[in-house]
Structures are given as structure tokens and as C-alpha cells.
Amino acid sequence: MSAARETMDDRRETASGDAPNGAAARVPQRAEARPAKRDRLQSRPLDLKRGRVDLAHGAGGRATAQLVEELFLAAFDNEWLRTMNDSATLAPPAGRLVMATDCHVVSPLFFPGGDIGALAVHGTINDVAMGGAKPLYLSAGFILEEGFPLADLQRIVESMARAAREAGVPIVTGDTKVVETGKGDGCYVTTTGVGVVPPGIALDGASARPGDAIFVSGTMGDHGVAIMSKRENLEFETEIVSDSAALHGLVADLLAACPRVRVLRDPTRGGLATTLNEIARQSGVGMTIDERAIPVRPEVAAACEFLGLDPLYVANEGKLIAIAPAGDADAVLAALRAHPLGANAARIGSVVEDPDHFVQMTTTLGGRRVVDWLTGDQLPRIC
Amino acid sequence: MKYVDEFRDGAVAQGLARAIAREAVAARRYNFMEFCGGHTHAISRHGVTDLLPSNVRMIHGPGCPVCVLPIGRVDLGIDLALERGVVLCTYGDTLRIPASNGRSLLKAKADGADVRMVYSAADALRIARQHPAREVVFFAIGFETTTPPTALVLKEARESKLGNFSVLCNHVLTPAAIVTILESPEVRALGTVPLDGFVGPSHVSTIIGTEPYEFFAREYRKPVVIAGFEPLDVLQAILMLVRQVNAGRSDVENQFHRAVSREGNAKAQALVAETFELRRAFEWRGLGTVPYSALAIRPGFAPWDAERRYALTYRAVPDNKACECGAILRGLKRPTDCRLFGTACTPETPMGSCMVSSEGACAAHYSYGRFRDREVAVPVAAVGGRTGVAA
Numbered sequence: 001m002s003a004a005r006e007t008m009d010d011r012r013e014t015a016s017g018d019a020p021n022g023a024a025a026r027v028p029q030r031a032e033a034r035p036a037k038r039d040r041l042q043s044r045p046l047d048l049k050r051g052r053v054d055l056a057h058g059a060g061g062r063a064t065a066q067l068v069e070e071l072f073l074a075a076f077d078n079e080w081l082r083t084m085n086d087s088a089t090l091a092p093p094a095g096r097l098v099m100a101t102d103c104h105v106v107s108p109l110f111f112p113g114g115d116i117g118a119l120a121v122h123g124t125i126n127d128v129a130m131g132g133a134k135p136l137y138l139s140a141g142f143i144l145e146e147g148f149p150l151a152d153l154q155r156i157v158e159s160m161a162r163a164a165r166e167a168g169v170p171i172v173t174g175d176t177k178v179v180e181t182g183k184g185d186g187c188y189v190t191t192t193g194v195g196v197v198p199p200g201i202a203l204d205g206a207s208a209r210p211g212d213a214i215f216v217s218g219t220m221g222d223h224g225v226a227i228m229s230k231r232e233n234l235e236f237e238t239e240i241v242s243d244s245a246a247l248h249g250l251v252a253d254l255l256a257a258c259p260r261v262r263v264l265r266d267p268t269r270g271g272l273a274t275t276l277n278e279i280a281r282q283s284g285v286g287m288t289i290d291e292r293a294i295p296v297r298p299e300v301a302a303a304c305e306f307l308g309l310d311p312l313y314v315a316n317e318g319k320l321i322a323i324a325p326a327g328d329a330d331a332v333l334a335a336l337r338a339h340p341l342g343a344n345a346a347r348i349g350s351v352v353e354d355p356d357h358f359v360q361m362t363t364t365l366g367g368r369r370v371v372d373w374l375t376g377d378q379l380p381r382i383c
Numbered sequence: 384m385k386y387v388d389e390f391r392d393g394a395v396a397q398g399l400a401r402a403i404a405r406e407a408v409a410a411r412r413y414n415f416m417e418f419c420g421g422h423t424h425a426i427s428r429h430g431v432t433d434l435l436p437s438n439v440r441m442i443h444g445p446g447c448p449v450c451v452l453p454i455g456r457v458d459l460g461i462d463l464a465l466e467r468g469v470v471l472c473t474y475g476d477t478l479r480i481p482a483s484n485g486r487s488l489l490k491a492k493a494d495g496a497d498v499r500m501v502y503s504a505a506d507a508l509r510i511a512r513q514h515p516a517r518e519v520v521f522f523a524i525g526f527e528t529t530t531p532p533t534a535l536v537l538k539e540a541r542e543s544k545l546g547n548f549s550v551l552c553n554h555v556l557t558p559a560a561i562v563t564i565l566e567s568p569e570v571r572a573l574g575t576v577p578l579d580g581f582v583g584p585s586h587v588s589t590i591i592g593t594e595p596y597e598f599f600a601r602e603y604r605k606p607v608v609i610a611g612f613e614p615l616d617v618l619q620a621i622l623m624l625v626r627q628v629n630a631g632r633s634d635v636e637n638q639f640h641r642a643v644s645r646e647g648n649a650k651a652q653a654l655v656a657e658t659f660e661l662r663r664a665f666e667w668r669g670l671g672t673v674p675y676s677a678l679a680i681r682p683g684f685a686p687w688d689a690e691r692r693y694a695l696t697y698r699a700v701p702d703n704k705a706c707e708c709g710a711i712l713r714g715l716k717r718p719t720d721c722r723l724f725g726t727a728c729t730p731e732t733p734m735g736s737c738m739v740s741s742e743g744a745c746a747a748h749y750s751y752g753r754f755r756d757r758e759v760a761v762p763v764a765a766v767g768g769r770t771g772v773a774a
Contacts, residue, residue, distance in 0.1 A: 292393075298385075305387055310428075358754050364388075365396045365614050367430015369751040375730035376479065 046070045051150040058144065058178025071154055072174065075161035076140075080172035088172035090137060093196045100127035101192040107381040109156065109186055112226045113241030114317075116189055117160035119383060122246045122317060123268070124193040125167055129248035130264045130320065132203040132255060133195030138164060140174040140191050145184035156187060167246040169193070195248075200259050207262035208283035212351040213329040215322040217250060217336050218243070218344040220272050221300045224314035224382055228307060240299050245318030250339045254322065257335035263323035266316065268383055270374040273312040275321055276359045277373045286354020289361045289371065293348045313374050315382045323351060390613030391429065399618040400434035407625050413439045414577045415624050416714055418561060419584035420447030420742025421612050427751035429614040439621065442576070443744035445560055445712040446584060448524045448553075449476045450736045450743045451667045454700040456553050457482040460522045463551070464488070464496035467693060470514065471498045472507035473522035474529075476740040481733055483700045488522075504529075504536040511540075511548035520689045524553045528586045530678065531651040534658040537680065540687045551689040552680050555665065557587050558595045559676035563667075565603045569715050576714045580606040580624040582617065585639035590655075592647025596635045604633045611639040658684060666699055668736055669712030708735035711744050718745040719756055725749060
């Protein structure tokens with residue numbers, strides 16, 4: 001990570017004897033990844049139990065370098081970070097590159113089924129994957145608020161590291177800034193991802209054609225309702241957990257089985273309804289969907305009912321929308337359902353010709369209505 | 384989902400639709416007003432209109448608190464927040480109501496006012512307790528359903544002698560508004576708005592009962608059916624109204640037996656009577672000044688009445704000239720009759736109040752029904768069936 005390039009100074013600061021109890025003994029996970037002990041910048045390691053972020057952690061001096069080494073490098077450890085350069089040097093892969101970036105300001109930072117760290121990894125991997133690409137590398141930018149507990153930061157960073165390891169996508173560079181108390185809200189995380197598209201795959205939000213079939217990979221609205229259930233003033237008891245997950249494995253399986261898939265997109269903010277409208281507008285088509293075919297967990301439907309929300313507009317973080325020629329419908333559904341993250345996949349409708357680009361829905365009642373873009377913000381800071 | 388799916392069942396709906404089509408006399412037209420915005424929303428969201436024969440028409444009424452709140456009342460709230468520096472708490476949709484000079488509470492918030500969205504009156508009271516150094520005002524809006532919770536926080540504030548909390552009361556009354564519509568020249572003399580009956584809101588009647596409607600059902604010879612908010616409730620109420628019209632009856636009937644009684648909730652009524660009194664007159668957007676149609680806070684609660692506490696003076700502000708909200712709220716015009724509809728006025732940039740709340744006639748039509756405005760509708764293709772996990 002940047003900022004860590006000052007000459008290593010083995011000068012020891014004084015008074016190692018007054019280190020807080022136990023702090024000196026704390027060894028971060030994967031300690032072998034850290035620079036040799038004699039290179040340590042400060043005599044006392046970060047107090048990851050009781051310590052807090054202060055302005056020095058963002059100033060670019062020793063404190064920044066210490067934060068990077070003892071927290072970020074210890075957790076993310078890989079050959080690129082270990083060089084301690086400002087940037088990662090990567091060999092360009094063959095093929096077309098996909099690049100995506102995603103800012104995360106979710107509140108609360110920790111929620112049922114995830115946290116801002118794992119979400120930041122999943123969110124960007126999914127954006128890269130929706131371009132049909134195999135994600136290769138991530139970068140991570142942190143904006144921390146003065147006073148933020150280091151223990152919470154460690155929890156977030158370790159969750160990110162776990163998500164990145166599980167996804168097989170290393171975090172190869174990053175940056176940290178600190179803002180004064182009151183100028184941030186604890187922790188914001190921005191991630192950027194790079195991936196490469198296999199030959200023969202051409203996904204584009206403008207490619208939906210009349211007659212195509214529309215699919216979702218699972219239940220709608222889980223993430224938004226999980227977040228909502230932990231919001232101040234609104235806490236309610238529920239078993240619902242966020243669906244936050246990296247979808248590149250599901251995408252790889254789907255594209256291997258059905259390379260003619262035309263559009264993939266993850267229905268995050270604005271939910272299914274808004275994402276379908278985006279695609280309809282980009283492709284210059286209309287859509288018709290069937291309310292009865294859209295999978296929604298009963299507990300999510302119930303929560304939406306008493307909160308006055310429509311599950312079609314509630315965010316997802318581990319689901320995708322796929323649009324493919326109708327002739328491939330069976331293969332698409334089979335490929336999605338064969339993967340654990342697509343077990344509840346369903347065909348929900350069709351692409352039609354429509355100069356007004358309306359998304360229309362047949363209701364459970366048998367009536368019809370427009371499914372419009374989200375208006376306003378029914379749920380701020382969902383991701 | 385239990386207790387919800389039963390009231391949205393497609394097969395039952397088709398059965399009710401067939402009964403309505405069978406019983407509605409082909410030679411005549413049936414014009415029913417669903418008074419409440421909640422019903423407008425349910426009808427639009429579930430596509431109930433598609434199940435009605437062409438001679439049964441639903442007219443959207445003024446029962447949407449956001450829609451009928453006049454500009455001058457919103458201005459009072461904005462001024463309190465911007466000029467007096469109070470923490471102004473209110474329900475979500477209120478934030479977006481257009482006020483004078485292109486303002487709204489949401490824009491005031493962006494300009495630095497401390498405006499907070501709350502889910503209940505009790506949240507506003509809690510904010511006052513958490514910030515004893517700040518003045519906190521709850522901007523209360525709504526019909527009879529949201530009035531008892533406001534009454535409760537007023538009582539609690541008085542009992543605990545909470546010095547930094549007050550309520551700006553904009554609570555209005557359903558029966559008064561319906562009488563005004565029935566008394567309007569369009570309905571009484573001109574006959575330009577044919578009205579054959581009303582679908583009444585069940586949540587209002589859980590508080591006031593069905594009895595307050597008996598007077599005007601008799602007096603104006605208009606049948607009323609108090610109905611729940613699920614689409615099957617609405618369909619059944621329409622069928623009940625068709626039957627009353629056919630039989631020449633004008634009774635108050637209760638479709639929502641599962642929660643509504645003739646007498647209503649006596650405890651809530653007593654609570655409201657203890658804290659509120661009738662205003663002699665109140666301005667409604669669209670209906671104008673309506674006598675005895677709204678509530679004010681009783682003098683015994685004066686220190687917690689924002690109007691008294693801050694010596695507020697109401698100034699009426701006319702609506703945008705091109706805006707047809709008034710005529711739409713009286714059932715005189717449809718949303719598409721307005722020149723602004725869908726052009727200058729959309730849910731993102733509402734000019735009139737009917738475009739603000741999802742319960743407003745214009746927003747409901749824009750968000751759910753505007754495909755109907757085309758001459759040739761796009762056919763709905765058949766798609767795959769229900770999945771295992773669908774609720």
C-alpha cells in the first residue's frame with residue numbers, strides 16, 4: 001500500500017515498558033507476511049483492542065505505515081502488497097479487460113450476513129463478473145473517520161481478506177485517508193476490480209432483443225431487508241440475512257453452458273425493478289414479467305409488507321439478472337440452478353418490442369401494471 | 384405469506400370479477416369513488432382496474448394526507464426548520480411536498496435545516512428527549528388513523544413536562560371531506576361528476592367506526608362500503624356497491640368485519656377528544672376551505688402546540704396555475720387531463736401534491752398505469768410458472 005515508502009528506521013522509541021497490557025503480545029494473523037521484526041516502525045504494535053484511528057494514521061508518516069503493515073498487509077498479504085510500492089505491477093493478460101469500481105457507504109457497517117468489508121469485495125467482483133469477465137485483481141481505498149475503533153477496522157479488513165481469498169481475487173494495491181471526527185461516518189470503502197473476458201463472450205446491457213427470456217438467479221430483496229432490520233428506530237427480529245456473495249463462479253458456469261447469454265446485471269440499488277428499466281432503456285425494448293414467477297422469501301415479503309416497501313425495489317448483493325435468447329431458456333435455467341448461488345433461479349418474463357421501454361407486470365391478481373424506475377430513495381446507504 | 388396471499392389470490396379475484404361483470408347492468412354506468420389514497424395505491428399496484436367491466440369506473444378521491452396538505456402549511460414547517468432552527472420531524476412523503484418558491488422540506492434539509500424522517504410520533508418524542516438543548520417539532524399529518532399516536536405523544540409530553548417538544552398539527556377528518564365533495568357544485572347541481580357510491584377506508588373506521596357515514600349515506604342517498612386494503616377487499620366492496628345501486632339502497636356496509644365495528648375504537652376516540660378540538664375551518668388543497676374538517680390541539684396542551692408556541696400565522700398560497708391537482712382531488716379531472724402530467728410534473732420533480740405520495744392519483748397512474756394511455760397496448764407474453772420459494 002502507498003505511504004509506506006519512507007526509509008525503514010530501526011530506531012526504537014522509548015518506554016516500551018509502558019505498553020498496554022497484552023498489546024505487545026498481540027500477533028496479527030499471518031504474521032509471517034509482515035516485514036522482519038527488526039524493521040518494525042514503532043516499538044509498540046497497534047492497539048487493536050482499544051486503539052482508535054487518529055489523524056496521524058492518514059498523514060503518510062510512520063503511523064500510516066504502521067497501520068498499513070500491521071493491519072492491511074497482515075490481512076491481505078500477497079506478493080504485490082509485500083513489495084510496499086505505491087502501485088502493483090501486473091502482467092497484462094490476453095483478451096479484453098473489464099474494469100469496475102464501487103463505493104461502499106453502508107450503514108450499519110456490520111449487518112446480518114455480512115459487513116462493509118465483504119460487501120466491498122463482492123460488489124466489485126460482481127460488477128466485473130457482470131461484464132462476463134473473470135475477475136483478476138482488486139484495489140481498495142479506505143476513508144476512515146478519526147476515532148474509529150481499530151478493532152472494528154480489523155474486523156472489516158479481515159472480512160475483506162477472507163472474501164477476497166475465498167473468491168481467489170487478491171487485493172493488490174490500496175490507499176487510506178483519515179478525516180476529522182464528524183466529517184465521515186466511521187468507514188467508507190471503495191474497491192476497483194480488473195478482469196478479463198474469455199473469447200466468444202459479448203455481454204452488453206444494450207443487447208436485449210424482443211423474444212429473449214429474462215431470469216433472476218434467486219430470491220429478491222434479502223440484502224435490503226437485512227440492512228433495514230438493523231437500522232436505528234426500526235430494528236425488528238428477523239432471520240433474514242444479506243445475500244452478499246461473489247457471483248463470478250456462477251457467471252463462469254453460466255457462460256460456459258450458454259455463451260449466447262446477452263445481458264448480465266446485478267440488481268443492487270433500486271432492485272429488480274430499476275435494473276430491468278435500465279436494461280430496457282439501454283436496449284431500446286420493453287419487458288413483461290410475471291409477479292407470480294418472481295422468487296421472494298416469505299419473511300422478506302412480510303417485512304416489506306409492514307415497512308411499506310415493494311420487494312422489487314429492494315437491493316440485492318448476491319443475485320443476477322440474465323437475459324438470453326428464448327431458445328436457450330432451459331439451458332440457462334439448468335446452469336443457474338446447478339450452482340449453489342443459483343438454486344432458486346427462475347424465469348420471470350420476456351423482452352418485448354416497446355417504443356416506450358415500459359417494464360410491465362402481470363400481477364398475482366391477474367391485472368397489469370407498469371413496474372417503474374425507483375423514485376427517490378426508499379433506503380439510503382444500502383451498500 | 385400467510386394473511387396476505389389469501390387476499391391477493393388470483394382465482395378468487397377472477398371469481399369476484401365475474402360476479403361484478405354479471406351483476407353490473409350493461410345499460411348503466413357505475414361511478415364509485417375510492418376516497419382513500421391507500422385504496423388508489425392498491426387498485427393501481429395490483430391492476431384491479433383490469434378486472435372490472437368497462438361500465439364500472441373508479442374515481443380517485445382526496446384521501447391522501449400528503450395530497451391535500453396546502454402549500455401554506457408546508458411553508459410553516461419549512462420556516463420553523465430554517466428560521467427558528469428547530470429539529471423538524473415528520474413522515475417520509477411529507478418531505479417531498481412542493482411548497483412555495485420551489486421549496487420543500489427535503490430541499491430545506493439540503494440547505495442545512497435539521498429535518499428528520501420518522502416512522503412514528505414516538506420517534507419524534509425520543510429525539511426531543513435525546514437532544515434537550517434543541518427545540519423539536521413533530522409535523523403531524525394524516526387522517527383519523529394517525530391522530531391517536533399524535534394524541535399519545537402530546538399526553539406523554541405534558542405528563543413528563545418535556546419543555547423542548549411541540550406538535551404542528553395538520554390532522555384532518557374523512558367524513559368532512561366526503562361531505563364537501565358531495566356538496567360541491569359539480570356533484571350536486573351540475574352533475575359533471577357522477578358519483579354512485581363510496582369505498583370507505585377501513586383503517587379510518589377501525590378508529591371512528593362506520594357510524595359517522597350513516598348520516599350522509601342517508602342524506603345524500605349514496606351507498607358506502609367500508610373496505611380493507613387488499614385487492615380482494617376492494618373487489619368485494621365494488622361488488623357490494625354494485626348490488627346496493629341495483630337494489631336502490633344507500634346503506635353503510637362493512638366489508639372489513641375482521642377489524643371494523645360500527646362504534647370503532649372508543650379508547651382511541653376518547654384519547655383524541657381529550658387532546659384535540661375541531662378547527663372552525665381548514666384549507667385543503669383541491670377542496671378549498673372546509674368547515675370543521677380538521678383538528679387543533681386543545682388549549683390545555685398549549686405549551687406543546689407549535690402554532691401557539693411559535694405564534695405561527697397561516698398564509699394561504701395558491702397552487703401553480705397549470706396544476707390540476709384540485710380538480711383531480713375532487714374527481715373532476717383525471718391525471719392525464721393535466722398539461723403538466725408526465726412532462727413538467729413527474730414523481731422525481733412533482734409540481735402538484737398528487738404526484739408526491741404513491742397514494743396520490745397522479746403518482747399512482749404515472750408509476751403503475753401509464754401504459755394504459757397508449758392506444759395499442761403491448762400484449763403480455765406468457766411466461767414461466769411459479770417457483771418453489773415464491774411467497
